[in-house]
Amino acid sequence: MQMPTPDHRPRPRILCVVGARPNFMKMAPIMAALSEYAPELDARLVHTGQHYDKSMNHQYFDALGIPAPDINLEVGSGSHAAQTADVMRRFEPALDEIRPSAVLVVGDINSTLACALVAAKKSIPVIHVEAGLRSFDRSMPEEINRILTDQLSDLLFTTERHCRDNLLREGIAETRIHFAGNVMIDTLHRNLQRAVPVADILRHAGRKDFPADRGGFAVVTMHRPSNVDDPHILGRLLDTIAQAAHRLPVIFTIHPRTRSMIDKFGLRRKLDVPRLLALPPMGYLEMLGLMKDARVVLSDSGGIQEETTALGVPCITLRNNTERPVTVDEGTNILAGQDPERILALLDETLRTGGKVGRIPEFWDGKTSVRIAQTIRSWAGKGFPR
Structure with missing residues (x-):
């Protein structure tokens, strides 16, 4: 045979x-x-x-x-x-x-x-x-x-x-x-030119009037259990986000888990703040469009720490630690924890100085x-x- x-x-x-x-x-x-x-x-x-x-x-x-x-x-x-x-x-x-x-x-x-x-x-x-x-x-x-x-x-x-x-x-x-x-950065490079403009995102949300001129807004994401599963911690962080909106317009893309906890704890009223726009979770190209034109990003996401470093956008991370220390050592990331005073102080410094300037890590x-x-x-x- x-x-x-x-x-x-x-x-x-x-x-x-x-x-x-x-x-x-x-x-x-x-x-x-x-x-x-x-x-x-x-x-x-x-x-x-x-x-x-x-x-x-x-x-x-x-x-x-x-x-x-x-x-x-x-x-x-x-x-x-x-x-x-x-x-x-x-x-x-x-x-x-x-x-x-x-x-x-x-x-x-x-x-x-x-x-x-x-x-x-x-x-x-x-x-x-x-x-x-x-x-x-x-x-x-x-x-x-x-x-x-x-x-x-x-x-x-x-x-x-x-x-x-x-x-x-x-x-x-x-x-x-x-x-x-970092393979995440491969995807960012391939899709940066396809990122959805902020104006299109606002128009789709029915908020063309929201004052998010280029470079003049913050993006917030938050989903980790340590930040959203405790009503006291979540309430303080929502108050901090509201205070941030007094400093510059804030676009808060709300993770399903976070939305569920906000509703469970009766905290939705804390989002009723001028210049704070709460949006549902974004697709990748929409989120990329928001991040690349933001003046600063506040987040507890590991991936966003990497993406903001690659984009050269200051990132204030709402955690006490990170598994991605290169974003702190070489990139644009600063660990802020959950303390409202520290978060707002870092935000004020970023708005005053332009934020942390990093470099693109190796490979x-x-x-x-x-x-x-x-x-x-x-x-x-x-x-x-x-």
Whole structure:
């Protein structure tokens, strides 16, 4: 019997996993780069459905050019334990169906850890993009996800030089670690010219009259449990945002979790302030348009810390720590915590001086996904060694 030629061998499959909004911005350039720079690999996509709403396909998949998922697990929301368990339960049959040579996960959400754990238990190599980030605050669920996912991974791509040291301290073999840069910045570079103008956002919201001239407004986002799940802390932060609106116009894009807590605690009246515009969550291109023209951003988002550094926009982070210290050491980010006096003092200083001036960190050059694809291609050529 004639043996199949190498040209007829099935292509090795890389199963890429997304589950929540931040994943989409990271996965879009990775899948594009795998297609262009590692065409001998068959990249497939699973969406766990950890975050899902009807507008998501337009706001993220369509806008960023992400291919439709091969499988949608439709997990939905739930407690951390329930959601992680449900992803694991639904992901295993997907692995059996697709039979990948490796599983690629990004970031630090529950789906990241759940899928890495299932793959590792089935002896399938795991690739982790955005490895080694540490806040050193284990009260954050994301910190637990980061640490455990890195322990399970066979190939680890880091965004900052110091991440290597974190991984080495935790016993990760140096041969598994690759400094590739920040893939989020690839997406930013590719889409900056497509960012939705602020005037269009205001017009769509029916607020053409809102005084947000170029460079003359602040953008606020807030969603972390430590900021929004306690009525006293959330109330103080909303009062702080209202005080900020006395200084310059504020556009507050309200995360569904935050909106739910505002309603639960009866705090909606705190948003009824002149020059404070509350908007629903934005799509990627809309949020990019807001950030790039803002005078300052106040946020507790890790991704926004990175994006504002890349854009050169001052960022006041409403947290006491960050897993992205390069945004503080080299970028435009300042940690403010939850204290209203400190937040407003930093805002006043930013408005007076123009804000912190940073520089673009190493390998935040829009080519991270290419480096990732080329490394995976080389690794696959060696037979996916574990």
